[in-house]
Amino acid sequence: MRNSQRNKVWIYLSLIAAISLDLYLPPESVVSWMPLFTLLFLIYWNMALPDKVGILEALFFGVVLDLSTGTVLGLHAVMFVLITYICQRFFYQFRVSPIWQQSTILFFLFFIFKLVFAFDFYGLQRDSSLIDSSYILTAFIFAISSAFAWPLVYFILRAYRRKRMKS
Amino acid sequence: MLRREHKVSNISSEAIFAIPAMKPGRVVLAIVFCLVLILSDIRYETSKHFRSYSHDLLKPLYLLVELPFQVSDSIANFFSSKKELSDRVMSLEDELIKLKAIAQYIENMSSDNAELNSLWDAAKFSKDNYEIAEKYSLSPNIFQPSLVLKISSKSNVQENDPVLVETGLVGRIRGIGYSNAEVMLVQDVRSIVPVISEKSQLQGILKGNGLGRYGELQYVKKTASFKEGEILYTSGLAEIFPKGAIVGRIISINNPVDSEFLEVKVEFSQSPSNKNFFLIYSDA
Numbered sequence: 001m002r003n004s005q006r007n008k009v010w011i012y013l014s015l016i017a018a019i020s021l022d023l024y025l026p027p028e029s030v031v032s033w034m035p036l037f038t039l040l041f042l043i044y045w046n047m048a049l050p051d052k053v054g055i056l057e058a059l060f061f062g063v064v065l066d067l068s069t070g071t072v073l074g075l076h077a078v079m080f081v082l083i084t085y086i087c088q089r090f091f092y093q094f095r096v097s098p099i100w101q102q103s104t105i106l107f108f109l110f111f112i113f114k115l116v117f118a119f120d121f122y123g124l125q126r127d128s129s130l131i132d133s134s135y136i137l138t139a140f141i142f143a144i145s146s147a148f149a150w151p152l153v154y155f156i157l158r159a160y161r162r163k164r165m166k167s
Numbered sequence: 168m169l170r171r172e173h174k175v176s177n178i179s180s181e182a183i184f185a186i187p188a189m190k191p192g193r194v195v196l197a198i199v200f201c202l203v204l205i206l207s208d209i210r211y212e213t214s215k216h217f218r219s220y221s222h223d224l225l226k227p228l229y230l231l232v233e234l235p236f237q238v239s240d241s242i243a244n245f246f247s248s249k250k251e252l253s254d255r256v257m258s259l260e261d262e263l264i265k266l267k268a269i270a271q272y273i274e275n276m277s278s279d280n281a282e283l284n285s286l287w288d289a290a291k292f293s294k295d296n297y298e299i300a301e302k303y304s305l306s307p308n309i310f311q312p313s314l315v316l317k318i319s320s321k322s323n324v325q326e327n328d329p330v331l332v333e334t335g336l337v338g339r340i341r342g343i344g345y346s347n348a349e350v351m352l353v354q355d356v357r358s359i360v361p362v363i364s365e366k367s368q369l370q371g372i373l374k375g376n377g378l379g380r381y382g383e384l385q386y387v388k389k390t391a392s393f394k395e396g397e398i399l400y401t402s403g404l405a406e407i408f409p410k411g412a413i414v415g416r417i418i419s420i421n422n423p424v425d426s427e428f429l430e431v432k433v434e435f436s437q438s439p440s441n442k443n444f445f446l447i448y449s450d451a
Contacts, residue, residue, distance in 0.1 A: 016228065023225070024232040024304055031307040032379070054189060055197045063204070066214070067221035069306035070313025070349070073214035074204030081197045088189045118310065121209050122357055130310055130356060130377065138309065 007165045008052055011045050014160065015061055018042075023068055032138050035146035038065060039113070040153045042080060043106070046087035047095050048161060058084040072121050079113055099151050107147035114139035219344030222303065222315050226346070229303065261444065265294050267333030268446050272411045297446045298322060300330075303347055305439055311357065312378040314338065314350040314439050316447070324348050327407050329448045335413035335436035336360070336401060337445055348447070353414060354378045354435060359385070361404035362414050364397045373399060373414060373433055378440075382415060384431035393417055393431055409448060 018037040038061055045053040062077030069076070086109075087094065094102060118131040118139075207213045244250045300316035314337070318324050330337040330350050338352040353360055358375040362384075369391055371384040387393065397417045403410030413436045421430040439445075 020228045020232050022307070024229050031305070032309050034307065050189075055193050059197050059200070062201075064221070064225075067218050068225055068304075069308045070218070070311045071306075071308050072205055072311075073208035074201040077204065078198055078201035081194065081201060085189060085194045117308070120356075121205070134380070135309070135377075 003165075004052075007049070010160075010164045011049070011052055012057075014157065015041055015045075015057070019061065019064060019068075022065070033141040033145055035142070035149040036110070036113075037149075037153070039080065039083065039110075040106075040146065040149060041157065042084065043087055044153055044157045046084055047091050048157070050088050050091050053084070054088070055081055055084060071117065075117065075121075079116060083109065083113070099154060102154075103147040103150045106150050107143045110146040111139055111143035114142045215342055218313075219315075219342035219347060219349045221344075222347045222349070223344045261299055264299070264333050264444060264446065265297050268297065268331050269294070271333070271335065271413050296448055296450065297331075298324065298449060300324075300348065300445050300447055302439070302443050302445065309377045309379070311355055312352050312439075313341075314352055314445075316348050316350060316445055317346060318343075318348050318447070320345055322348075323449055324447050325449065328450075329408045329412070331412060331446045331448060332437050332439075332442050332444075335415070336408060337437060337439055337442075339407060340447065350439075350445075352378070352439060354380065354382065354438075360408060360414055361402045362399040363402040364393055364399055364417070366394060366397050367392050369393060370402055370404070371399075371431070379438070381418065382433040382435055384417075384433060385428075387429040387431050389422060389427070389429055391429060393420055393429070395420055398436075399433060409450070 015038060018041040021037045022034075042053065042058060042061065045057075058080035059077050062080035063074070065071075065076040066073050094105065097105075115131065115136075118135050120130050204213075244253075298318070300318050303315040303317050305315075306313040314330075316330070324340060324343060326340050326343060328340045330339060336353055338350045338355070338358065340348050341351040342349040351358055352375065353373070354375040354377060356375055356377055360373045361370065362373045363370050371387055371393075373382050374385050375382050384393070395417055399414045399417065401408040401410060401412045401414055415433040415435040417431060418434045419430075419432040421432075423430055
């Protein structure tokens with residue numbers, strides 16, 4: 001197997017591990033504000049190796065999350081595709097910024113990401129949104145926890161990449 | 168190489184050279200594809216047909232995560248001389264859950280024992296109608312939480328079968344895979360359950376508002392005499408849920424000026440978060 005293909009396999013394995021973390025590991029009492037590791041991992045790989053990860057990976061892992069979490073089919077996928085595009089478009093700027101700045105940017109990104117899931121797709125409410133103060137608080141805590149998880153994900157994946165991947 | 172042509176990042180210590188930008192055409196195509204998926208799912212519920220099978224495909228991941236816990240459990244059991252006893256206790260606990268589930272109907276019936284029809288309905292509740300299913304996963308989705316239960320491939324479970332615990336109604340089966348069943352919880356924003364109140368005996372439609380949130384009785388006229396603290400049972404009107412299962416308790420009744428209906432908040436009697444075993448009621 002060529003190095004490039006082997007590297008892709010390691011990336012996919014890390015994303016599969018992230019999906020397992022998201023779906024089965026967190027205790028249910030904290031599950032609504034646990035960081036979404038699949039997205040954090042995807043963002044990392046988009047920044048670190050933008051030529052190895054792209055739209056197809058975002059689409060595939062998004063659909064898998066949609067099917068397994070019960071959300072509207074395609075919602076995670078479209079968000080992952082958009083975030084992948086943003087990451088790839090601005091990865092020059094993002095990569096060279098300090099880690100606290102990266103965390104701050106991710107805080108806003110994850111906050112908006114969470115709010116999108118409160119849109120009333122089925123037209124159940126009069127005001128087409130299910131957002132209330134408690135949901136905003138949940139989204140805020142989710143964004144905070146994701147922003148704090150970023151340095152951890154960053155250093156773990158960097159060590160993983162250096163150990164496993166050959167250029 | 169010119170100056171500023173070579174930057175070193177924190178993420179990757181490798182040089183950032185010109186990596187070809189993502190083609191906007193592919194992004195647009197992917198977004199259009201996702202929008203088609205979203206619209207078809209909202210309009211025709213396309214995902215309903217294969218969502219449960221996707222849980223079957225993800226089963227190896229679940230087993231992978233569960234493996235360390237199972238290994239530690241089996242080691243603990245190996246060194247425990249009480250294993251057989253614990254098995255016996257577990258089977259008795261299963262039996263107890265079934266009996267408690269049946270008891271809730273009896274409790275309800277005792278409150279309106281004048282209604283002989285209810286008593287007649289109760290005669291059909293036997294332990295054989297219940298199947299115990301273990302929890303597989305509960306999705307981190309607040310508004311459309313998806314509970315996945317393990318069932319055997321020979322199980323008689325069908326779509327729309329009610330799912331209960333000893334404290335009340337949990338939801339109904341939404342989709343069935345090879346070895347799992349997906350449950351739409353009563354807390355789901357798409358869920359509506361016909362209910363009847365304990366004391367005032369008024370009918371209503373209970374709508375979910377998301378996991379960890381209060382449900383709401385819909386279209387309750389301002390003249391209705393619901394009382395705070397009243398327990399709500401399934402009324403059996405839609406013939407999906409059996410009559411008399413506890414659903415929740417009224418916790419607040421507000422009279423908004425700008426609405427022609429009362430705002431009745433309901434606390435669900437159970438949460439799937441802290442349960443591992445569920446009962447699937449099958450009338451077949």
